[in-house]
Amino acid sequence: MxxxxxxxxxxxxxxxxxxxxxxxxxxxxxxxxxxxxxxxxxxxxxxxxxxxxxGLIDIHAHVGTWAEVTEEINDANEYSEPFTPLMHALDSVDIRHFSFQHALEGGVTTVQTGPGSANVIGGIWSILKTAGPTLDSRVLVERSGLKGALGENPKNVFGNQYKRKPMTRMAIAQLLRDGFQRANQLQPLEQDEQIKHNTELRPFIEVLRGDMPLRLHCHRADDIMTAIRIAKEFDVQLHLEHCTEGHLIIDAVKNSGFHATLGPYMLTPSKYETRNSTPAIAAMFKEHQIPFAIMTDHPFVPIQYLKYCATEAIRYGLDHDTALKSITINAAKLVQLDHRIGxxxxxxxxxxxxxxxxxxxxxxxxxxxxxxxxxxxxxx
Structure with a gap:
């Protein structure tokens, strides 16, 4: 004792x-x-x-998978094709990576990490403690969500650079729907076989069955609405990642019943769709009773600065208690781990x-x- x-x-x-x-x-x-x-x-x-x-909790980061902030040096994005549902965080995480030490230096004890947002469907996220002797000993949730992305990221990577689908938001939505449509056509026993053999439909079946949520990167208001529309279409649990222009459609976000991880804030707009980013969104979501957590999106804001992301929200009107909860107990609730952490x-x-x-x-x-x-x- x-x-x-x-x-x-x-x-x-x-x-x-x-x-x-x-x-x-x-x-x-x-x-x-x-x-x-x-x-x-x-x-x-x-x-x-x-x-x-x-201990602080960051439920949107790429700790252990992204060597540096450059796109060229990372194990978070599988650039070979836009649809990679079988990629898994645990096959990418290096627990000896310096980002885990930085997390501890910043008081961060739990992270959700995994594939980035280059792909329409990027793969499976996991939730880990930031310390422990082995990867297995750190795992809290092995399969915590199917990560996807809307908007400029997949368009730029595949459309602009590789000159292949998706070149438009229409194609992104079609690729996102494709996995759910194919999974929905299967009978329960056929779905069980897909899970048993770990086919590319397995993650979609797990989301359809409510075993894990769909986690969609979405900045622009129309992308947020597309995410909500597709989630409602297939009756799946959705977590809005970034939700940057959520304050512009705040009633629609509230009425959707979904929640969000907000941020990162301490960046200049790196692309057109993040031009309306504001730390004031946290106070607005609090006022409208929309559940949220605050993220770093490490390495874009280094993981050790998670508390400063919450502090920035305080500067723009969020109260201290909610700011602390957004990186502790409320973050834990959003990933259904509040019985253990937060x-x-x-x-x-x-x-x-x-x-x-x-x-x-x-x-x-x-x-x-x-x-x-x-x-x-x-x-x-």
């Missing part, structure tokens, strides 16, 4: 409680609450007045970050990062 004390523990639970002690055993939180008598056989850690939050509560994984100051203050520095109760980072 290890007991951490002399700190302010921000639980990020439903009541936003702030407590004085955190007890950890076998990688789990066994007590968090007011200070009480410490057992004689416990190990104590005096945090000397620091501030402690849950807040400091009894029974949950002991993923937490020790800060020198309150997290959104300018001086705030990560002092220590813990994953499953083990300290993996300590500032010099």
């Amino acid at each position: 290890i007991i951490y004390h002399h700190a302010k523990f921000l639980t990020v639970n439903e009541q936003n409680d702030i407590f004085e002690q955190l007890w950890v055993q076998n990688g789990r939180i066994v007590y968090i609450g007011p200070a009480k008598e410490i057992p004689a056989d416990a190990t104590t850690v005096d945090l000397q007045g620091a501030y402690v939050t849950p 807040s400091l509560e009894e029974g949950k994984d002991a993923d937490f970050v020790v800060w020198s100051h309150p997290i959104f203050e300018t001086e705030a520095k990560v002092l220590q990062t813990y994953v499953n109760g083990q300290k993996y980072y300590e500032a010099e």
